[in-house]
Amino acid sequence: MGRPRAFDEAEVVQAAAGLFARRAFDGISVDDLVAHLGVHRNSLYSVFGSKRGLYLRALRWSLDNQVRPLLHDADPATLAYEPALDLLLMAAVERAPQDPEVAREVGAVLTDERTATMLGLRLRARITSPTDGSVR
Known part of the structure; x- marks a missing residue:
């Protein structure tokens, strides 16, 4: 039995x-995800299948x-x-x-003008806001 x-x-x-x-997706490695999310690599793969699997779940969560x-x-x-x-x-x-x-997923939301x-x-x-390194 697993933990x-x-x-x-x-x-x-x-x-x-x-x-x-x-x-962005390409700006994040699996190591970054492990470090920032506090999830072990094996758990990440076990639950989400891959970095892309986690990305798709995150995108769908954000859209919904x-x-x-x-x-x-x-x-x-x-x-x-609105950073959302x-x-x-x-x-x-x-x-x-x-x-x-x-x-x-993106196209389904873009149908609304x-x-x-x-x-x-x-x-x-x-683009036009001065940046201090944070996302607004």
């Missing part, structure tokens, strides 16, 4: 979403719990400062062009 899981899967997925949003609620509740004037859009933005630019599953507006506002803010 009981020493981490909360939902917390790891949420933390991974933040990490992928800041550094952060992005879609913004479509209905957010004031457009504040969207430029960062993983979607990174996924659309970095992963969707080369990963059909990511492209489907408000999403494109939200991403445009967030992208403009990230």
Whole structure:
């Protein structure tokens, strides 16, 4: 019998979403995930299958719990400062062009024209805002 899981899967997925949003999929190694999430490498592979498996779970969590609620509740004037859009933005630019599953997830959210507006506002803010090394 294996050892009981020493981490909360939902917390790891949420933390991974933040990490992928800041550094992108290709900017994070499995070693980075292990160090930042506090999950042993074997546990990561056992639960999520791969770095990509964790990424897909994190992306879906972000879309369901952060992005879609913004479509209905957010004031457009504040969207430029909404870091909850960062993983979607990174996924659309970095992963969707080369990963059909990511492209489907991103595409499903982009069918709502408000999403494109939200991403445009967030992208403009990230480009024009002075940076102090943190993601806004």
